[in-house]
Amino acid sequence: MSDDEAGPERDHLPAEQVESGVVDNPWRKLRAFTDARIGLGRAGISLPTHRMLEFQLAHAQARDAVHLPLDVDALCESLDEPPSPLPNQAPIRLHSRADDRITYLQRPDLGRRLNDDSAATLAEAAADDGYDLALVIVDGLSSFGVASHAAPFIEKLASELADDADFDWSLAPLTVIEQGRVAIGDDVGERLAARCVVVLVGERPGLSSPDSLGLYLTWNPHVGVTDADRNCISNVRPAGLALDEAAQRLLYLLKEARRGEQSGVALKDRSGGEAIENETEQKNFLTG
Amino acid sequence: MAAPYRYTIGARTYRFDDLAEVMAKANHARSGDRLAGVIAETAEERVVAQMVLADLPLTVFLEDLLIPYEDDEITRLIVDTHDAEAFAPIRHFTVGDFRNWLLADDTSAEVIAAVRPGITPEMAAAVAKIMRNQDLILVAKKCRVVTAFRNTIGQAGHLSTRLQPNHPTDDATGIAASILDGLLYGNGDAVIGINPATDNVAQSVRLMKMLDEIIARYEIPTQSCVLTHVTNTLEAIEAGAPVDLVFQSIGGTEATNSSFGFGLADLAEAREAALALKRGTVGDNVMYFETGQGSSLSADAHHGLDQQTCEARAYGVARHFKPLLTNTVVGFIGPEYLYDGKEIIRAGLEDHFCGKLLGVPMGVDVCYTNHAEADQNDMDTLLTLLGVAGVNFVMGIPGSDDIMLNYQTTSFHDALYARRALDLRPAPEFDAWLTRMGIFAEGDQYRLAETLPESFAHSLSRLPEGADHE
Numbered sequence: 150m151s152d153d154e155a156g157p158e159r160d161h162l163p164a165e166q167v168e169s170g171v172v173d174n175p176w177r178k179l180r181a182f183t184d185a186r187i188g189l190g191r192a193g194i195s196l197p198t199h200r201m202l203e204f205q206l207a208h209a210q211a212r213d214a215v216h217l218p219l220d221v222d223a224l225c226e227s228l229d230e231p232p233s234p235l236p237n238q239a240p241i242r243l244h245s246r247a248d249d250r251i252t253y254l255q256r257p258d259l260g261r262r263l264n265d266d267s268a269a270t271l272a273e274a275a276a277d278d279g280y281d282l283a284l285v286i287v288d289g290l291s292s293f294g295v296a297s298h299a300a301p302f303i304e305k306l307a308s309e310l311a312d313d314a315d316f317d318w319s320l321a322p323l324t325v326i327e328q329g330r331v332a333i334g335d336d337v338g339e340r341l342a343a344r345c346v347v348v349l350v351g352e353r354p355g356l357s358s359p360d361s362l363g364l365y366l367t368w369n370p371h372v373g374v375t376d377a378d379r380n381c382i383s384n385v386r387p388a389g390l391a392l393d394e395a396a397q398r399l400l401y402l403l404k405e406a407r408r409g410e411q412s413g414v415a416l417k418d419r420s421g422g423e424a425i426e427n428e429t430e431q432k433n434f435l436t437g
Numbered sequence: 438m439a440a441p442y443r444y445t446i447g448a449r450t451y452r453f454d455d456l457a458e459v460m461a462k463a464n465h466a467r468s469g470d471r472l473a474g475v476i477a478e479t480a481e482e483r484v485v486a487q488m489v490l491a492d493l494p495l496t497v498f499l500e501d502l503l504i505p506y507e508d509d510e511i512t513r514l515i516v517d518t519h520d521a522e523a524f525a526p527i528r529h530f531t532v533g534d535f536r537n538w539l540l541a542d543d544t545s546a547e548v549i550a551a552v553r554p555g556i557t558p559e560m561a562a563a564v565a566k567i568m569r570n571q572d573l574i575l576v577a578k579k580c581r582v583v584t585a586f587r588n589t590i591g592q593a594g595h596l597s598t599r600l601q602p603n604h605p606t607d608d609a610t611g612i613a614a615s616i617l618d619g620l621l622y623g624n625g626d627a628v629i630g631i632n633p634a635t636d637n638v639a640q641s642v643r644l645m646k647m648l649d650e651i652i653a654r655y656e657i658p659t660q661s662c663v664l665t666h667v668t669n670t671l672e673a674i675e676a677g678a679p680v681d682l683v684f685q686s687i688g689g690t691e692a693t694n695s696s697f698g699f700g701l702a703d704l705a706e707a708r709e710a711a712l713a714l715k716r717g718t719v720g721d722n723v724m725y726f727e728t729g730q731g732s733s734l735s736a737d738a739h740h741g742l743d744q745q746t747c748e749a750r751a752y753g754v755a756r757h758f759k760p761l762l763t764n765t766v767v768g769f770i771g772p773e774y775l776y777d778g779k780e781i782i783r784a785g786l787e788d789h790f791c792g793k794l795l796g797v798p799m800g801v802d803v804c805y806t807n808h809a810e811a812d813q814n815d816m817d818t819l820l821t822l823l824g825v826a827g828v829n830f831v832m833g834i835p836g837s838d839d840i841m842l843n844y845q846t847t848s849f850h851d852a853l854y855a856r857r858a859l860d861l862r863p864a865p866e867f868d869a870w871l872t873r874m875g876i877f878a879e880g881d882q883y884r885l886a887e888t889l890p891e892s893f894a895h896s897l898s899r900l901p902e903g904a905d906h907e
Binding site: 172174175176178179180182183184185186187188189191194195196200204205207208211212214215254255256257258290353354355356357358359432433434435436437 | 468471472602603604605608609610611612613614615616617618621647650651654655772773776806807808812813834835836837838840843845848850853854857883884885887889893896897899900
């Protein structure tokens, strides 16, 4: 599946093709203004067959994104020789304390900590004077998002970091974690003595977005950090926030975090412009 | 602390240290109680805890407070408003007797209503734990709770819907498109309620004005709500915004509500402000609350209680402020609190029962997220069961897909399914409007008209450019 074929077109029914036994809704043309599933038509008062199956397909894709395990071998292979300024070594493979998916889904606390083997593995990778930044890839709730976008995003971010005129960035070895949550980055960052950690995590899949990647930045990572001390860039995928733009936005946040030696609410307030706003008074067709 | 509770079965003696432990271990299994570390360790221990609970007198809940009076304003609200006179007829009951009495032939809606001020949230929570799903349905069906603002919600034989036209950027035309879709599918009598994408006062006021104009233009007998923080709504009222209903997410402990950024005094102040606007035409229920099991644990504010008990205490808060609508968003919180369809269905029935028993006008957001072990079939089951149980309202959104909140809830079509399958009508005033507007077919109250009603056809002709192709 290529990036631009994340799913079938929702409106694959040609306008002129009328499903047998279905009452169409003439207001379906309003789909030009919203992705909401309006004007689906009806069979009696129920969903027409094809509309019902479109929904089932979208849900099936989201379910698969949650449950299909991340192909860690393939991901590590694609990052075998990571671009500078990342150290030239293959990613370190780690695992949370959640042994399987069922445990993971019910025990978020276990997904936030490394298991004992992983902690020992990481101890060998720690540097005496630490790192400026650790990049941590976590499967999270969408293996699709990580498998599709993590490696290309890291290429783009590495390029931004290499070109940064303001700071030199010393990077920790890449880590890839199975059955992890966002906060497991704190555990990794602390063990690597990283001054900042960025977690690339598969986001909870939406019905029409099974492949979103989330980016979480935490300054001074250590076990016990709360979400108020993080900055998040969400919905990173070709059909959402493009990878290029996400990399630029993350670099901006990284530099701000490094200047202010902090992350979270205070940082976001000063960066501004992230919130979705509709400042203009808008008309709509219902009130003219 | 009270003496430990003991129960011997065969050679084994079970011991529960306190009332909270009995309550938690008697709870039907769910992931949130496991996460909190309060769940029964074995299936046998769970039933033993239910047996212990069944033999406890109801008065224990007035004496052995699960969260101390001095620590929690919701405990104080429950204790200070308890009506001993109303409680008198059931005062001598155990929890098990209470279940039998609720199910008894002679315990009518009127009898329950008379006793209701004597029932505390903890008593409701306790009896729910020893009821099967069919008990929860049968008793809830007796407990009619009718409220009114511009229409009348909750009468026997009626099912209302909240039209939820959310849009990821609050785009006015996108929201209007979903509203039109919902109205033409006969939805929106409980409220037209938007979760704003941006939670600030200016944005909320814009949406309030838009909804007010739509309701006025088409003379729709319904009410609007923008689901923003209670303090934002209060500011909007002070700025002259057309506020019908005041919204707030509420929990069952003071610490939960503190984490949400409000206290009971804020609810009281906002309610007074909304009442002063006198915008209701057939009633003055001006509050809209949302709840859901797991919110207290999520805020680390559960005091070691199980999540169903915390939830029942939230209904103790709700009933004090005489809401038009209270909605348990049962499957939204995720599988770490309610793991699968079975747990979501059970929790939905418990919440609806506890709310109705306490006199709260309950609706249920029959919903799930993509990381829960649930699907559309589970939602069909819960919707049908709640329809039988007499739920006041459910959600209605286009095609079950909330594109802003990223979860699945009941669709406009689903509401029509429940109405047709269970012979349920919309709110009477809204029902009459649907017929008057030509949305329902003439002469058949469960059939939609084949043609687009004239006034909406006219509206569609005003579409901006770009709408002719998808």
